[in-house]
Amino acid sequence: MDAIILQILNGLDKGSAYALIALGLTLIFGTLGVVNFAHGALFMIGAFCAVTLSRILTFSHTVIDETKKDFLGNPLKVEVPYIYDIFGQATGDVIIDWAVPISILFAIPVMVAIGFAMERGLIKHFYKRPHADQILVTFGLAIVLQEIIKYFYGANPIPTPAPAAFTGSFDFGAMLGFDPNTIIYPYWRLVYFAFAAVIIGAVFAFLQFTTFGMVVRAGMADRETVGLLGINIDKRFTIMFGIAAAVAGLAGVMYTPINSPNYHMGMDFLVLSFVVVVVGGMGSLSGAVLAGFLLGVLESFASMAVVLETLPGINQIIIYLVAIIILLTRPRGLMGRKGVMED
Amino acid sequence: MGLNKRDVTLLVIVAILCLFAPFILNPFPEGSAMAQFNAGYPDLMQRLVIFGIFAIGFNILFGLTGYLSFGHAAFLGVGSYAAIWMMKLLTMNVIPAIIISVLVAGLFSLLVGWISLRRSGIYFSILTLAFAQMSYSLAYSVLTPITGGETGLQPKVNDPRILDGALAEGQTPRANLFGLQMNQSYEMAVGDWVFTFNAGYYLAAIVMLIAFYISIRIFRSPFGMMLRAVKSNQQRLNYTGLNAKPYTLAAFVISGMYAGLAGGLLVAMDTQVGAERMFWTASGEVVLMTILGGAGTLIGPVLGAGFIKYMENIVSKINKSILEQWFAFMPDGIEDLLVTLVYPFIGKGWHLTLGILFMLVVIFLPGGLVEGGQRVGRLFKRKKPAGDKPDGKTTPAE
Numbered sequence: 001m002d003a004i005i006l007q008i009l010n011g012l013d014k015g016s017a018y019a020l021i022a023l024g025l026t027l028i029f030g031t032l033g034v035v036n037f038a039h040g041a042l043f044m045i046g047a048f049c050a051v052t053l054s055r056i057l058t059f060s061h062t063v064i065d066e067t068k069k070d071f072l073g074n075p076l077k078v079e080v081p082y083i084y085d086i087f088g089q090a091t092g093d094v095i096i097d098w099a100v101p102i103s104i105l106f107a108i109p110v111m112v113a114i115g116f117a118m119e120r121g122l123i124k125h126f127y128k129r130p131h132a133d134q135i136l137v138t139f140g141l142a143i144v145l146q147e148i149i150k151y152f153y154g155a156n157p158i159p160t161p162a163p164a165a166f167t168g169s170f171d172f173g174a175m176l177g178f179d180p181n182t183i184i185y186p187y188w189r190l191v192y193f194a195f196a197a198v199i200i201g202a203v204f205a206f207l208q209f210t211t212f213g214m215v216v217r218a219g220m221a222d223r224e225t226v227g228l229l230g231i232n233i234d235k236r237f238t239i240m241f242g243i244a245a246a247v248a249g250l251a252g253v254m255y256t257p258i259n260s261p262n263y264h265m266g267m268d269f270l271v272l273s274f275v276v277v278v279v280g281g282m283g284s285l286s287g288a289v290l291a292g293f294l295l296g297v298l299e300s301f302a303s304m305a306v307v308l309e310t311l312p313g314i315n316q317i318i319i320y321l322v323a324i325i326i327l328l329t330r331p332r333g334l335m336g337r338k339g340v341m342e343d
Numbered sequence: 344m345g346l347n348k349r350d351v352t353l354l355v356i357v358a359i360l361c362l363f364a365p366f367i368l369n370p371f372p373e374g375s376a377m378a379q380f381n382a383g384y385p386d387l388m389q390r391l392v393i394f395g396i397f398a399i400g401f402n403i404l405f406g407l408t409g410y411l412s413f414g415h416a417a418f419l420g421v422g423s424y425a426a427i428w429m430m431k432l433l434t435m436n437v438i439p440a441i442i443i444s445v446l447v448a449g450l451f452s453l454l455v456g457w458i459s460l461r462r463s464g465i466y467f468s469i470l471t472l473a474f475a476q477m478s479y480s481l482a483y484s485v486l487t488p489i490t491g492g493e494t495g496l497q498p499k500v501n502d503p504r505i506l507d508g509a510l511a512e513g514q515t516p517r518a519n520l521f522g523l524q525m526n527q528s529y530e531m532a533v534g535d536w537v538f539t540f541n542a543g544y545y546l547a548a549i550v551m552l553i554a555f556y557i558s559i560r561i562f563r564s565p566f567g568m569m570l571r572a573v574k575s576n577q578q579r580l581n582y583t584g585l586n587a588k589p590y591t592l593a594a595f596v597i598s599g600m601y602a603g604l605a606g607g608l609l610v611a612m613d614t615q616v617g618a619e620r621m622f623w624t625a626s627g628e629v630v631l632m633t634i635l636g637g638a639g640t641l642i643g644p645v646l647g648a649g650f651i652k653y654m655e656n657i658v659s660k661i662n663k664s665i666l667e668q669w670f671a672f673m674p675d676g677i678e679d680l681l682v683t684l685v686y687p688f689i690g691k692g693w694h695l696t697l698g699i700l701f702m703l704v705v706i707f708l709p710g711g712l713v714e715g716g717q718r719v720g721r722l723f724k725r726k727k728p729a730g731d732k733p734d735g736k737t738t739p740a741e
Contacts, residue, residue, distance in 0.1 A: 035465050122706075125706070130409075131464055131465055132409065132411045133705060133709065135411065135465065135468065136411075136630070136634060136701075136705045137702055137705045137706060139627065139630075139701075140698050140699075140701040140702035140705060141698075141702060142698075143694060143695075143697065143698030143701070144695060144698035144699055144702065146694075146698075147692060147694045147695035147698060148695065151687050151692060151695065267624075271472060271476060271623060274469050274472070275469060275473060278466065278469050282465075282466075312484075312485045313480070313481055313484045313485030313486075316477075316480035316481065316483075316484050316485070317477045317480055317481060320473035320474070320476055320477045320480075321477070323469070323470075323473050324458065324470065324473055324474070327461075327462055327466060327469075327470060328458065328461060331461075331462060331466070
């Protein structure tokens with residue numbers, strides 16, 4: 001029993017990442033009808049927003065510290081981050097420590113801007129072209145974005161730790177009445193899951209309860225009619241693209257402490273996220289979220305020792321296997337709508 | 344040979360290019376400053392033609408039927424593994440290895456195609472991608488006894504090799520064609536130029552010519568016409584009472600066999616396999632080659648494969664000091680600026696250049712290099728008034 005709970009928990013953080021990326025993919029597909037292969041790159045850029053901010057925060061200048069001497073008796077030079085000068089050392093340390101959560105504020109405008117630029121600059125010209133062309137051009141864009149990041153940040157993963165307050169693990173076992181130390185779970189992963197839940201909730205609430213969201217939903221159902229009613233639906237879809245980019249970026253920002261970001265992390269997630277979208281049903285937002293968590297949990301179940309003994313290697317392929325079975329038995333996916341991408 | 348005059352000309356041109364490639368690719372004398380642009384060394388020439396085969400095969404599927412497979416590297420990988428096992432168990436002669444690689448890749452693509460072709464469009468792309476990633480993950484983990492996992496496979500001295508008999512003391516197993524070793528080369532020095540004629544390259548080139556000939560025949564056959572019909576309007580095809588599935592499946596298997604052939608040849612040239620050959624970026628690369636050259640055209644994929652492999656080898660060899668040499672004649676400030684501007688695109692930044700190039704081609708030149716060539720050609724011809732040129736597009740009447 002405790003092993004099962006542990007695996008469900010383990011699957012949640014990866015599932016959250018899948019769900020967030022798949023949600024963004026589905027938003028773009030549902031509104032603009034574009035298959036965005038560069039969405040993984042957006043996730044990766046989000047992660048590098050966190051890296052960038054933590055670097056900016058630790059920008060330092062050299063100060064001669066008269067109180068400390070090196071072994072020759074000369075005053076020692078110390079690096080002092082600029083942030084100390086502004087906020088003082090104590091507050092500065094806290095800010096540097098909380099770099100990753102603070103990056104959220106930094107990442108949102110950056111990602112929305114990138115999303116706008118992508119949609120207006122490139123993807124706009126591909127609405128009328130076949131899906132294959134859209135896949136190809138966004139695939140090329142993903143390579144370009146990835147290589148730009150690689151040029152500036154190098155090819156090695158860059159460790160970006162979570163705030164010190166979240167470094168420990170939470171003992172679920174003790175709370176639920178099992179033996180202590182059987183179900184332990186890092187705090188940050190809990191934070192990630194909660195964060196993902198909030199973001200997903202916010203996106204759904206935005207679509208469901210605001211006038212803007214209502215218009216967008218109407219546009220997803222019948223773009224032409226909404227346009228005929230005198231609403232500039234293109235503008236709203238562009239904004240949705242920005243929001244989708246921001247969702248992917250935020251998923252990346254918060255993922256940095258779990259997995260040190262490197263330039264190809266986006267592609268690794270993208271392939272799986274596409275599978276998630278297909279399993280959930282192309283164009284279905286709730287399907288994408290559901291499938292994301294489902295496949296994340298399934299993946300962690302498949303990597304249990306008991307399962308691996310009977311079916312070796314199943315953890316590597318379970319997601320693809322599920323996708324193949326779903327596509328063959330239920331081509332629309334778990335919650336796909338009728339008539340979306342069926343030809 | 345069942346070809347019309349234009350196709351014969353095309354085939355002959357390709358054959359001549361292949362035959363004289365060691366000269367054409369080595370235009371600069373040894374030791375000169377431009378020698379780094381020479382591509383006439385065996386390893387690169389072999390890759391040029393082998394990836395040409397891979398792209399020709401991919402084009403039969405994507406160019407004719409419009410089905411975009413993102414998992415073709417899996418067939419190349421499976422073919423490679425089959426070939427290396429043939430070399431380990433049977434003989435170091437490359438003929439059985441190549442034959443078995445084609446057969447195994449064909450069987451595997453029959454299985455994958457039979458399942459994937461139930462869906463079309465993006466679903467098809469994702470299904471093939473899923474299969475390829477699955478094969479890659481399995482080759483890396485569970486199938487290690489067969490695939491060698493991370494270390495890959497190489498022929499070992501104590502492999503059985505039933506037909507070859509024992510090796511002489513101190514000899515290592517080398518791939519050969521009835522005794523002619525694949526890495527055997529003849530070097531011809533003319534003045535400062537050194538031309539290398541490599542046995543493996545010529546074998547691969549002959550195989551590519553055969554593959555190219557077969558692809559011409561497929562393009563011109565009624566079967567090829569059916570595949571084009573699938574691309575332009577599958578629904579209409581169904582309404583006329585024809586089942587498109589056997590045709591697309593056949594195209595899929597053929598292109599899978601081409602990929603297996605390329606995999607087998609890769610093994611024949613350097614007798615080693617690793618799972619990274621099946622990674623999805625490798626599948627992406629063949630897509631790039633085909634699109635860049637011109638999907639749906641005969642010569643396009645070969646051009647694309649040649650272009651990408653050539654640039655990959657040459658551009659990634661340029662480094663900062665070479666750049667500084669080039670721009671040395673300029674004033675210092677401008678030189679530094681130029682070097683800083685160009686530097687991200689060369690050496691390790693080759694993929695950035697490739698990505699940008701690919702995007703430009705998809706955006707402005709959907710027909711690839713071939714279309715670019717035709718446009719340039721049209722600029723100079725201007726025989727017919729514009730307007731009656733066939734643009735190859737069909738507008739379905741709906």
